[in-house]
Amino acid sequence: MRAAPALRMLPVVLKREPDERLSSWLGRLARFYGMSTEAFLECCGLSHSDINDLEWRLGGGEGALLAARVGMAVEELRAMTFAEIAPHARLMVARGRRYVCPLCRGGTQHKATALPWSFWCREHAIRLAARSGRELERLPETQLVMLDLNARAGAVRLANWARGRDEGLPSIPQLLDFLTTRHRRSSPPSLAEQPRLSLEARRANHDFLTRPIARQALLVVVPEYDRVAPVLAKPVRAGLFSLAQGSLLQNYALAVGVGRLSADPVGYSAAVLMASDEEGEERLRETLRAWPLALRRRIYARLGRLRGAHSGSSLGVERNRPGRKRRQSQKFRFSRSHNYAPRIS
Numbered sequence: 001m002r003a004a005p006a007l008r009m010l011p012v013v014l015k016r017e018p019d020e021r022l023s024s025w026l027g028r029l030a031r032f033y034g035m036s037t038e039a040f041l042e043c044c045g046l047s048h049s050d051i052n053d054l055e056w057r058l059g060g061g062e063g064a065l066l067a068a069r070v071g072m073a074v075e076e077l078r079a080m081t082f083a084e085i086a087p088h089a090r091l092m093v094a095r096g097r098r099y100v101c102p103l104c105r106g107g108t109q110h111k112a113t114a115l116p117w118s119f120w121c122r123e124h125a126i127r128l129a130a131r132s133g134r135e136l137e138r139l140p141e142t143q144l145v146m147l148d149l150n151a152r153a154g155a156v157r158l159a160n161w162a163r164g165r166d167e168g169l170p171s172i173p174q175l176l177d178f179l180t181t182r183h184r185r186s187s188p189p190s191l192a193e194q195p196r197l198s199l200e201a202r203r204a205n206h207d208f209l210t211r212p213i214a215r216q217a218l219l220v221v222v223p224e225y226d227r228v229a230p231v232l233a234k235p236v237r238a239g240l241f242s243l244a245q246g247s248l249l250q251n252y253a254l255a256v257g258v259g260r261l262s263a264d265p266v267g268y269s270a271a272v273l274m275a276s277d278e279e280g281e282e283r284l285r286e287t288l289r290a291w292p293l294a295l296r297r298r299i300y301a302r303l304g305r306l307r308g309a310h311s312g313s314s315l316g317v318e319r320n321r322p323g324r325k326r327r328q329s330q331k332f333r334f335s336r337s338h339n340y341a342p343r344i345s
Contacts, residue, residue: 009071017108019122022055022080024109029070031107044069052095055081082111089162091244092116099128099248115162116243116251117155130248138228138249147224147256154259158243168262170291173240178269179218179257180238181287183276186212193231208232217272217284218257225253265295270302274310 014032016025023037030040037051045065046054054062058081063074070077082093097113101121104110112118119128119136127136136144160166170178188210202209214235219226226234229249236242236250243251261268269288273281288296 008069010069013070013072016080017105017110019110019112020080021082021109021111021114022058022077023051024107025080026051028107056090056093057081057083080111082114085162086164088164091240092162097131100131101126101128115159116246117158117255119151119155119248119252119255128248136249136252139224143224147252150256150259150263151252152259153262154255154257157258157262158255170261170265170295172258174287174290175258175261176242176254177239177290178261178272178284178287179216179221179254180236180242181217181280181283182214183217183220183272183280183284184215185277185279186214188212189231215280218253220272220275221257221260221268222253225249225256229253265291266298266302269299270306273299273303274306 010029010033012032014025014028026040027037030037033040035043041047041049041051041054046062049062054066058066058074058078060074063077066077067074082090085093092115094114094116097109098116099113099118101110101113101124103124103126104121110122112122113128120126121128129136139147157166157168158172161172166172189208194209197205211232213231216235218236219234233247233250236254237245243254246254269284273284276284288299291299
């Protein structure tokens with residue numbers, strides 16, 4: 001019985017870029033040798049392997065075959081995979097790039113651009129852009145600088161959660177469930193959300209102007225997103241899918257929301273409950289049942305104080321409202337006008 005021929009090392013092996021993902025590097029190698037990625041894997045002895053499966057978990061046998069072909073250590077190859085991502089976060093890894101860096105080489109895909117909470121290029125230290133355009137340009141730069149503090153804090157928690165190292169409470173899934181819960185009844189775009197249209201254009205776009213839009217807690221926690229997001233793109237998917245399938249602007253707002261809720265869960269949660277209607281508050285309370293009991297008690301105590309302060313201020317405004325008629329007092333008075341009638345001139 002003849003032994004299988006040993007794989008010879010390739011004469012030329014392209015150098016991998018920093019933070020480059022395995023599928024990108026193998027794709028560049030395949031194009032260099034004028035073949036498809038599938039044909040290149042077959043030449044490496046991996047004819048029945050899928051590039052995305054290799055990128056997720058590179059087994060010992062597969063890694064040894066590929067390492068012998070390219071002349072690298074197995075650990076170097078595994079550094080280009082997403083082996084550090086826990087199984088519960090696998091849906092967050094995009095097959096291709098989510099965002100692009102304007103200064104990075106076009107044919108190279110980095111691992112960071114496949115994750116929804118990566119908003120800055122590690123090599124050039126600039127903001128990443130959506131593949132269709134710079135969605136974050138809707139926000140003023142001065143406002144972005146302030147929001148970056150919350151976005152970076154949220155991104156750190158999200159990255160730790162994806163690697164199975166986040167022990168914070170509420171957990172990341174619980175925070176995303178809260179942010180994507182509808183706090184008010186769905187309603188058509190308000191006048192502030194509608195574009196300036198002529199009467200004829202309003203009639204032509206009647207369906208758009210009357211279409212109900214979901215109002216989620218994210219709009220209260222991150223009001224900056226509410227002001228700049230396109231009205232039809234404001235709603236995000238529920239739970240973890242909001243990040244996995246969100247746009248750059250949506251994911252940035254979610255990271256800001258996670259950062260703010262992590263820093264002050266009581267204040268922001270109470271503010272959302274304060275802004276909700278009756279049905280929305282019921283949904284939010286149901287979502288909050290998964291949060292720690294002590295934290296929920298603090299939230300509801302803060303909500304009670306907010307409502308007390310609001311009712312007190314409303315009563316004061318009503319009393320001091322100009323033009324308000326004072327009701328005649330019904331208290332018994334000891335002095336009557338007829339007792340002083342003789343003094344009236």
